[in-house]
Amino acid sequence: IRPQKEGNVCSRTLTHTHRHIIQYCYPTKIKSRTKFPDVMLVGDSGVGKTCLLVRFKDGAFLAGSFISTVGIDFRNKVMNIDRLKVKLQIWDTAGQERFRSVTHAYYRDANALLLLYDVTNRTSFDNIKAWLTEIHDYAQQDVVLMLLGNKADATQQRVVKREDGERLAKEFGVPYMETSAKSGLNVELSFTAVAKELKHRSMKEPNEPKFKLQDYVNKEMKSAGCAC
């Protein structure tokens, strides 16, 4: 067995003859690159999960007829976070009730969840409590979670005030902001914020202060002059 180099991860495997032990070593850097953080989009059908992801990934808005997601879909996106390349694996789930068991199976692998409601749809907002219960039941205990009120561009159709979203988020201790897949408002910021939180958690130096997601998004929105 070759000596283990510092910074390497090694695993031992018995060969089929059981006479040799093979030790595989590979740098931790490679290992950490192979497990990309999983971000999952959840919320009622029609709140804009697919559109948010397409806006983030391709910078475009999917206008026109609404095609509901079937089961689950995913896309990768590489982001630059504090001069580090972070590859996010983003799971777009189906909001329809009939696919709920499919979604349940993916919760436990999610490192971060973006929970969406539609500011023009009261029911999608009222269902947030049920989604939070589901997240509590199926997701990892320390999952990074953020509540997003999407379709903020649709001012004429709005039925959920920003303050209602803020109040609900406060009640459950969850970071919150409004987004628009149509205009692009806060789309990049929502993914950057969760990616930063995940990066801080995995690479935190002992004396480094804790990353506060809500403070970060508030500061970013303020510096962008956003009245949202």
Ligand SMILES: Nc1nc2c(ncn2[C@@H]2O[C@H](COP(=O)(O)OP(=O)(O)OP(=O)(O)O)[C@@H](O)[C@H]2O)c(=O)[nH]1
């Ligand atoms: N005005 C406006 N419309 C949006 C926005 N985001 C999505 N939509 C529209 O809302 C409808 C539903 O969007 P989707 O992204 O497909 O919704 P979804 O949450 O993925 O739905 P499921 O796949 O059924 O879970 C589409 O007609 C979109 O064009 C937005 O930010 N603003």
